[in-house]
Amino acid sequence: MSDYSIETKCVQGAYRPKNGEPRVMPIYQSTTYKYDTGEAMAKLFDLEPGYMYTRLANPTNDLVAQKITMLEGGFAGVLTSSGQSANFFALINILGAGDHFISSATIYGGTFNLFNVTMRKLGIDVTFVDPNADEDTINAAFKPNTKAVFGETIANPSLDVLDIEKFAKIAHSHGVPLIIDNTFPTPINCRPFEFGADIVTHSTTKYMEGHATIIGGAVIDSGNFDWEQNGKFPGLTTPDESYHGAVYTRDFGKAGYITKIVAQLLRDYGSTPSPQNSFYLNLGLETLALRVERHCQNAQKIAEYLEANDKIAWVNYPGLPSNKYYGLAQKYMPNGTCGVISFGVKGGREAAEKFMNGLRLAAIVTHVADARTCVLHPASTTHRQLGDKELIECGVSADLIRLSVGIENVNDIIADIEQALSSI
Numbered sequence: 457m458s459d460y461s462i463e464t465k466c467v468q469g470a471y472r473p474k475n476g477e478p479r480v481m482p483i484y485q486s487t488t489y490k491y492d493t494g495e496a497m498a499k500l501f502d503l504e505p506g507y508m509y510t511r512l513a514n515p516t517n518d519l520v521a522q523k524i525t526m527l528e529g530g531f532a533g534v535l536t537s538s539g540q541s542a543n544f545f546a547l548i549n550i551l552g553a554g555d556h557f558i559s560s561a562t563i564y565g566g567t568f569n570l571f572n573v574t575m576r577k578l579g580i581d582v583t584f585v586d587p588n589a590d591e592d593t594i595n596a597a598f599k600p601n602t603k604a605v606f607g608e609t610i611a612n613p614s615l616d617v618l619d620i621e622k623f624a625k626i627a628h629s630h631g632v633p634l635i636i637d638n639t640f641p642t643p644i645n646c647r648p649f650e651f652g653a654d655i656v657t658h659s660t661t662k663y664m665e666g667h668a669t670i671i672g673g674a675v676i677d678s679g680n681f682d683w684e685q686n687g688k689f690p691g692l693t694t695p696d697e698s699y700h701g702a703v704y705t706r707d708f709g710k711a712g713y714i715t716k717i718v719a720q721l722l723r724d725y726g727s728t729p730s731p732q733n734s735f736y737l738n739l740g741l742e743t744l745a746l747r748v749e750r751h752c753q754n755a756q757k758i759a760e761y762l763e764a765n766d767k768i769a770w771v772n773y774p775g776l777p778s779n780k781y782y783g784l785a786q787k788y789m790p791n792g793t794c795g796v797i798s799f800g801v802k803g804g805r806e807a808a809e810k811f812m813n814g815l816r817l818a819a820i821v822t823h824v825a826d827a828r829t830c831v832l833h834p835a836s837t838t839h840r841q842l843g844d845k846e847l848i849e850c851g852v853s854a855d856l857i858r859l860s861v862g863i864e865n866v867n868d869i870i871a872d873i874e875q876a877l878s879s880i
């Protein structure tokens with residue numbers, strides 16, 4: 457498949473049926489796997505290839521992970537039951553109590569809480585940095601126990617575009633990997649490994665599945681990071697006593713990082729997707745390239761419409777030449793960014809609420825990045841737990857409306873916005 461272009465990989469990647477096999481990827485709805493001898497099964501517990509129990513691995517889940525790995529141009533990947541568990545696993549796989557990592561401050565609210573509250577309780581320290589800070593400022597945030605750097609390609613919901621090459625260079629100069637949450641652009645618009653990222657994560661709940669039917673996540677490894685260079689990652693480079701002394705980097709090479717997630721984290725935390733959900737995810741992936749293209753075309757037109765409308769206070773969309781991230785977006789995502797726009801209605805919070813209540817086609821939901829156009833007011837919903845100062849650090853103002861542009865006819869979406877604005 458590797459010679460084919462990304463649209464073709466979306467449709468036909470990973471599952472390639474042999475003569476007489478089902479044309480569509482089957483759902484292996486089985487928790488367990490049958491072996492002829494006890495000896496054959498025992499080998500699995502030494503981490504030889506094969507399936508023993510679906511909490512660790514399942515053929516349907518593996519095929520879909522392989523497809524996403526292919527789309528990202530990675531070496532190995534694994535699915536998780538949510539985007540939250542994907543980001544948690546990507547970090548906890550290489551960090552433990554007493555360790556520290558650096559994160560861009562403008563990230564998804566759920567991820568911010570995971571890092572700022574729950575992981576701190578586990579003894580893992582984080583420093584949030586302004587993603588636009590210069591290299592010296594970011595370098596100054598490193599400590600001897602810093603083990604990773606994290607950011608989002610396009611932040612949800614602030615839509616800040618990360619300078620991936622800058623962050624990769626800084627992370628590598630300190631001997632640690634750069635982990636990028638690539639949920640919003642998807643590999644159709646940006647492949648962070650091409651710019652030096654080492655690990656990519658996804659909330660597959662968003663564009664990848666694309667229809668708002670299932671929660672899911674993925675962790676993909678480029679295979680490029682050298683975990684043995686500096687002794688900072690003993691979990692990968694020293695024996696795992698819970699697997700008879702397996703050493704992940706020695707025994708699994710470039711697959712070591714993902715094998716450790718499967719063997720330890722899925723085993724112990726159990727954040728495994730259902731094979732049925734992976735089947736839905738795969739259906740979504742088949743049309744990902746088409747849908748992302750339409751989402752971006754529609755969003756571009758709507759962002760331009762909003763920018764020209766005098767009832768709108770401000771518009772934030774990285775595809776607009778007036779946007780402060782336009783240059784970075786052109787560099788990292790020349791074919792389009794994402795379908796999410798944020799903007800403020802003149803008249804602040806009150807006008808925003810009136811506008812949202814007036815919409816007929818666009819629905820108020822806690823979701824983004826599915827086929828249907830929807831809106832959300834983060835300050836009163838997804839980011840409700842955050843104080844004013846944290847909100848600003850996350851790039852969310854109190855009047856911010858997040859519009860997730862769907863794949864309906866763009867004229868219908870604009871007409872809906874127009875009639876809702878007329879009520880203000």
Ligand SMILES: *Cc1c(COP(=O)(O)O)cnc(C)c1O
Pocket residue numbers: 538539540541543564566567608611612637639640658659660661662671672673
């Ligand atoms: C939604 C989202 C998450 C969390 O994913 P879930 O699938 O909801 O657990 C993480 N990162 C980003 C950028 C998101 O948009």
